[in-house]
Amino acid sequence: MASLLWFQGGACSGNTMSFLNAEEPSACDLVTDFGIDIAWHPSLGMEMGENAQRLFWSFARGERPLDIFVFEGTVIMGPNGSGRYDLFADRPMKDWVTDLANQAQIVVAIGDCACWGGIPATAPNPTDSVGLQYLKRNKGGFLGADWRSKAGLPVINIPGCPAHPDWVTQILVAVASGRTADIALDDLQRPQTFFKTFTQTGCTRVQYFEWKESTEEFGQGTRKGCLFYEMGCRGPLTHSPCNRILWNRQSSKTRAGMPCTGCTEPEFPFFDLAPGTVFKTQKVFGAIPKELPEGADHLTYTAHAAAARVAAPKWAREDMFVV
Numbered sequence: 001m002a003s004l005l006w007f008q009g010g011a012c013s014g015n016t017m018s019f020l021n022a023e024e025p026s027a028c029d030l031v032t033d034f035g036i037d038i039a040w041h042p043s044l045g046m047e048m049g050e051n052a053q054r055l056f057w058s059f060a061r062g063e064r065p066l067d068i069f070v071f072e073g074t075v076i077m078g079p080n081g082s083g084r085y086d087l088f089a090d091r092p093m094k095d096w097v098t099d100l101a102n103q104a105q106i107v108v109a110i111g112d113c114a115c116w117g118g119i120p121a122t123a124p125n126p127t128d129s130v131g132l133q134y135l136k137r138n139k140g141g142f143l144g145a146d147w148r149s150k151a152g153l154p155v156i157n158i159p160g161c162p163a164h165p166d167w168v169t170q171i172l173v174a175v176a177s178g179r180t181a182d183i184a185l186d187d188l189q190r191p192q193t194f195f196k197t198f199t200q201t202g203c204t205r206v207q208y209f210e211w212k213e214s215t216e217e218f219g220q221g222t223r224k225g226c227l228f229y230e231m232g233c234r235g236p237l238t239h240s241p242c243n244r245i246l247w248n249r250q251s252s253k254t255r256a257g258m259p260c261t262g263c264t265e266p267e268f269p270f271f272d273l274a275p276g277t278v279f280k281t282q283k284v285f286g287a288i289p290k291e292l293p294e295g296a297d298h299l300t301y302t303a304h305a306a307a308a309r310v311a312a313p314k315w316a317r318e319d320m321f322v323v
């Protein structure tokens with residue numbers, strides 16, 4: 001049985017909420033079908049008070065083997081490097097993270113905050129928050145760029161705000177069943193099986209993207225036009241499977257008419273949430289999107305966009321779906 005300990009740092013508990021909604025497999029399946037011993041979790045742990053502390057220390061001192069350490073939320077360093085803004089079980093959470101990460105065979109960061117600092121680490125970052133092995137796109141974070149777990153692996157990052165529940169449970173099952181070597185990571189330590197493709201892959205609006213036909217305002221139907229040109233959709237720039245592994249098994253943001261805000265990338269929230277930058281496409285010369293689909297350049301894009309608009313068939317300006 002693989003032992004698992006799940007701690008929360010500077011977090012809203014959103015990733016726990018997401019995890020508890022997992023379906024394939026569910027949180028219960030982890031225990032009953034895949035033999036994971038969830039020794040403690042903030043919402044599921046049975047131990048409280050001194051009993052919980054004894055349990056934590058038994059893992060921290062290496063008296064009980066720890067196979068998987070899951071961390072949700074940021075590591076809070078403030079004030080002045082003391083970590084005392086986030087005390088847990090009588091000591092700064094950051095000290096628990098040091099001890100437990102170094103005892104664990106595998107460490108998994110769940111959600112943006114644990115991966116790269118997320119919203120709490122956005123300027124001015126009043127709590128001095130960092131991710132486990134990154135601060136935004138800069139490698140290092142709390143544990144340091146060269147840190148490795150007992151199994152010799154870097155932190156496995158499963159970003160998202162929150163992460164999709166099945167991304168979490170499927171990786172935990174792979175780790176617990178000894179298939180960690182099969183998890184290929186990208187250059188930000190994200191499992192490629194989820195984060196190699198774009199949010200746009202599988203989006204039902206992609207034909208409007210091709211013909212450069214825009215949704216002009218929220219509420220203009222849920223399936224007409226593409227949200228890239230005016231609404232700031234980051235689907236072509238964001239690595240996630242949100243339109244391949246659907247949310248609640250039936251939908252995604254872009255399918256429901258909501259732009260992708262790029263929550264699986266280290267820069268999220270983009271532009272530090274400055275007024276006028278959310279749900280709005282940033283442009284150059286008043287017309288050309290400032291940020292283009294990954295790999296595109298402005299000259300080629302502009303020529304392609306002009307030709308596509310001229311060539312767009314009549315249906316591309318209409319809602320082609322009937323409910």
Ligand code: SF4
Pocket residue numbers: 199200201203204205206207209226227228233234235236254259260
């Ligand atoms: S709505 Fe977003 S994800 Fe969908 S096609 Fe347009 S840009 Fe791509």
Ligand code: SF4
Pocket residue numbers: 160161199238239240242252253254259260261262263264
């Ligand atoms: S659609 Fe975009 S913002 Fe929404 S969960 Fe997926 S990656 Fe994050």
